[in-house]
Amino acid sequence: MSYQQVKFYQTGTLTVGNRLLDEQQRTVQATLDRSNSLDSGHRACQGCGEALGARYAIDAAMRAADNQLVATNATGCLEVFTTPYPESAWRIPWIHSLFGNAAAVATGVAAALKVKGREGIRVIAQGGDGGTTDIGFGCLSGMFERNDDVLYICYDNQAYMNTGVQRSSATPGAARTATTQPLGPQPGAEFGKGKNVPLIAMAHMIPYVATASVHDLHDLEAKVTRAMLLHGARYIQVFVPCPLGWGARPADTMKIARLAVESGLYPLFEAEHGEIVNVTRLRHRADVEEYLTLQRRFAHVFKHPEQLQHIRAIADQNIRKFGLLDAQEGVAR
Amino acid sequence: MLKQVEGSQAVAEAIAMCRPEVICAYPITPQTHIVEDLGAKVKSGALAPCEFINVESEFAALSVAIGSSAAGARSYTATASQGLLFMAEAVYNASGLGLPIVMTVGNRAIGAPINIWNDQSDSMSMRDAGWIQLYAESNQEAVDLHIQAFRIAELLSVPVMVCMDGFILTHAYERVEIPSQEQVDAFLPAFEPRQVLDPANPKTIGAMVGPEAFTEVRYLAHHKQMQALDLIPNVAEEFRQIFGRDAGGLVSGYRHQDAETIVVTLGSVIGTMQEVIDELRQAGHSIGAVALRSFRPFPLEALRQLIAPAKRVVVFEKCLAVGLGGVVASNVRMASHGLSVPVYSVIGGLGGRPITRASLTKLFTEAMQDSLEGLHFLDLNQEVVNRQIEREEGSRRSGSVAENILRDIGLVATAKVS
Numbered sequence: 001m002s003y004q005q006v007k008f009y010q011t012g013t014l015t016v017g018n019r020l021l022d023e024q025q026r027t028v029q030a031t032l033d034r035s036n037s038l039d040s041g042h043r044a045c046q047g048c049g050e051a052l053g054a055r056y057a058i059d060a061a062m063r064a065a066d067n068q069l070v071a072t073n074a075t076g077c078l079e080v081f082t083t084p085y086p087e088s089a090w091r092i093p094w095i096h097s098l099f100g101n102a103a104a105v106a107t108g109v110a111a112a113l114k115v116k117g118r119e120g121i122r123v124i125a126q127g128g129d130g131g132t133t134d135i136g137f138g139c140l141s142g143m144f145e146r147n148d149d150v151l152y153i154c155y156d157n158q159a160y161m162n163t164g165v166q167r168s169s170a171t172p173g174a175a176r177t178a179t180t181q182p183l184g185p186q187p188g189a190e191f192g193k194g195k196n197v198p199l200i201a202m203a204h205m206i207p208y209v210a211t212a213s214v215h216d217l218h219d220l221e222a223k224v225t226r227a228m229l230l231h232g233a234r235y236i237q238v239f240v241p242c243p244l245g246w247g248a249r250p251a252d253t254m255k256i257a258r259l260a261v262e263s264g265l266y267p268l269f270e271a272e273h274g275e276i277v278n279v280t281r282l283r284h285r286a287d288v289e290e291y292l293t294l295q296r297r298f299a300h301v302f303k304h305p306e307q308l309q310h311i312r313a314i315a316d317q318n319i320r321k322f323g324l325l326d327a328q329e330g331v332a333r
Numbered sequence: 334m335l336k337q338v339e340g341s342q343a344v345a346e347a348i349a350m351c352r353p354e355v356i357c358a359y360p361i362t363p364q365t366h367i368v369e370d371l372g373a374k375v376k377s378g379a380l381a382p383c384e385f386i387n388v389e390s391e392f393a394a395l396s397v398a399i400g401s402s403a404a405g406a407r408s409y410t411a412t413a414s415q416g417l418l419f420m421a422e423a424v425y426n427a428s429g430l431g432l433p434i435v436m437t438v439g440n441r442a443i444g445a446p447i448n449i450w451n452d453q454s455d456s457m458s459m460r461d462a463g464w465i466q467l468y469a470e471s472n473q474e475a476v477d478l479h480i481q482a483f484r485i486a487e488l489l490s491v492p493v494m495v496c497m498d499g500f501i502l503t504h505a506y507e508r509v510e511i512p513s514q515e516q517v518d519a520f521l522p523a524f525e526p527r528q529v530l531d532p533a534n535p536k537t538i539g540a541m542v543g544p545e546a547f548t549e550v551r552y553l554a555h556h557k558q559m560q561a562l563d564l565i566p567n568v569a570e571e572f573r574q575i576f577g578r579d580a581g582g583l584v585s586g587y588r589h590q591d592a593e594t595i596v597v598t599l600g601s602v603i604g605t606m607q608e609v610i611d612e613l614r615q616a617g618h619s620i621g622a623v624a625l626r627s628f629r630p631f632p633l634e635a636l637r638q639l640i641a642p643a644k645r646v647v648v649f650e651k652c653l654a655v656g657l658g659g660v661v662a663s664n665v666r667m668a669s670h671g672l673s674v675p676v677y678s679v680i681g682g683l684g685g686r687p688i689t690r691a692s693l694t695k696l697f698t699e700a701m702q703d704s705l706e707g708l709h710f711l712d713l714n715q716e717v718v719n720r721q722i723e724r725e726e727g728s729r730r731s732g733s734v735a736e737n738i739l740r741d742i743g744l745v746a747t748a749k750v751s
Contacts, residue, residue: 098396
């Protein structure tokens with residue numbers, strides 16, 4: 001990958017400051033000819049991480065595919081807020097079929113394009129975490145094992161937001177959802193449950209798996225671009241905060257996403273054919289408290305130090321497991 | 334060309350000549366032989382360009398077909414029984430999106446208790462899903478209906494289910510006239526979709542529709558089926574002109590014109606019935622039959638005209654609306670509304686129970702004497718049923734119905750031997 005992470009200390013983020021970069025290094029979002037595939041006027045909430053994540057990802061994919069792109073979409077927030085009939089925010093050919101079949105529909109689209117000799121047209125499937133890690137998991141795994149020529153992008157906001165914030169298998173331990181209410185010393189979502197779909201995707205030995213976060217535009221775009229250079233089954237899971245579902249300020253979406261990564265709770269990495277080839281190292285490790293305190297879904301953990309400790313331990317484990325810190329920096333803060 | 338072939342092989346040959354572009358396969362008895370044959374044909378290159386995709390479930394099979402059809406490819410899959418139920422959500426979705434997918438259903442019972450044999454509970458469970466449903470009487474008709482199915486589906490942008498009785502047709506070796514590629518090409522032009530996923534003309538397909546438009550969308554789905562009532566006979570006529578034989582259409586009659594008693598049925602059982610009717614006619618009885626070839630759309634008017642002169646109608650079907658009676662019978666009663674023709678409902682052949690000439694002769698004789706009850710179960714073993722009812726009344730822990738009955742039948746058999 002040619003992407004070199006640059007942090008702009010003037011603003012404290014990695015997503016602005018394009019004017020300081022060479023033109024070739026600037027993001028797709030910073031260009032005048034970006035495709036605006038997901039156009040303005042949709043009905044997403046203020047501060048919606050998914051709307052931004054989808055816009056960034058699809059615009060980058062459009063650039064990489066020379067605007068020859070078809071997308072399939074699982075049922076969920078992204079589908080609902082972009083296509084209230086008779087309006088559509090999509091400027092690409094786009095199909096929504098069901099909650100659990102976005103990957104299979106994409107397989108079908110790719111097969112049809114191959115038969116028609118139009119393999120230059122690339123196919124993306126997308127969905128939220130519920131449509132990906134739970135109800136769509138069978139079709140997703142099938143698409144992976146057949147190595148169908150589809151890039152699946154999961155916008156992970158860690159619960160079923162469209163139906164009113166219920167727990168999914170991507171909901172982290174302790175998080176309050178409508179179906180995991182904290183009660184006294186009992187956490188919201190139970191610790192030790194849920195599944196890590198990027199690692200499961202890797203177990204299918206598919207050409208490319210990556211995690212990304214909506215706050216790191218350069219990294220997200222680079223990963224989508226890398227994925228689009230490859231063929232076969234590819235998977236990118238993008239961390240996208242949900243202000244409404246998480247009880248966070250809409251203005252904090254990017255900050256929360258950044259802190260999730262910098263605390264070690266959401267490790268960013270790339271894997272090819274089942275092997276990790278790149279991890280995003282943490283220059284400064286943020287404390288998990290800083291991340292948690294911005295979200296009401298974790299408010300109860302501050303009354304229960306053992307829960308806070310458990311979350312810390314998860315971050316520690318991620319840092320060890322993925323080597324997120326340089327050896328000399330160690331795990332200790 | 335006349336061939337002595339298995340029904341599934343014959344259907345696979347017919348599908349192959351329809352130049353399918355994407356075929357999705359998931360194994361379930363009794364449709365497996367169809368997709369196995371097609372898989373071999375695709376691999377040999379005979380169908381190029383065509384993609385054959387082994388999917389992980391029936392839900393995926395139809396979902397892949399939804400994607401490929403929406404991207405403009407002629408798409409085919411086949412299923413049966415539990416598989417059809419597992420893809421139910423996609424069945425409704427395919428018709429809602431107006432995608433002209435053709436799917437074979439090798440009719441089979443639905444569990445529990447699990448049963449691999451033939452009845453029509455599976456396709457009947459999807460009767461209101463917005464698909465056109467055609468029922469084949471023979472393997473020849475299965476071949477012919479599949480070819481017509483693509484034409485009907487693509488003209489209307491509605492998916493079509495071709496239903497053929499599992500094993501009785503799918504696994505039976507019969508003499509079948511396999512049409513030539515030239516005939517099929519003359520009958521079935523290339524697929525021209527109404528809407529297609531194409532970057533040159535980006536469209537949103539499958540948007541959310543609220544109360545302001547949903548009724549109209551559903552009405553138009555019904556309207557398309559009403560259009561199909563006109564189209565299906567026209568397609569059958571075009572077919573006759575090119576292939577030189579009658580197949581398809583809404584209904585077909587057998588010695589019904591002057592019949593006092595008309596049996597209404599669908600699927601392969603009509604073959605046995607024709608023989609029984611011939612025998613009864615020879616004995617001086619006035620009886621005939623009508624087979625429904627299209628169940629959706631339901632040919633209310635065409636059927637009404639055929640049954641209007643009769644004194645009584647006997648609906649014979651291989652499915653049961655538990656808690657009501659006959660599914661087909663309910664529909665036939667709509668067609669007979671206002672006529673003074675009693676409609677008897679007979680359920681038979683469930684889970685593959687043989688429908689014998691002897692049973693049918695007895696049934697029709699009783700019907701002609703008007704001594705049938707309104708809802709009749711052919712060859713029901715009342716003794717076994719009563720024993721289970723007694724068992725349930727006598728004990729809270731009466732156990733599994735299916736296993737008790739199997740045990741009872743075993744005991745009965747043993748008693749007979751000893």
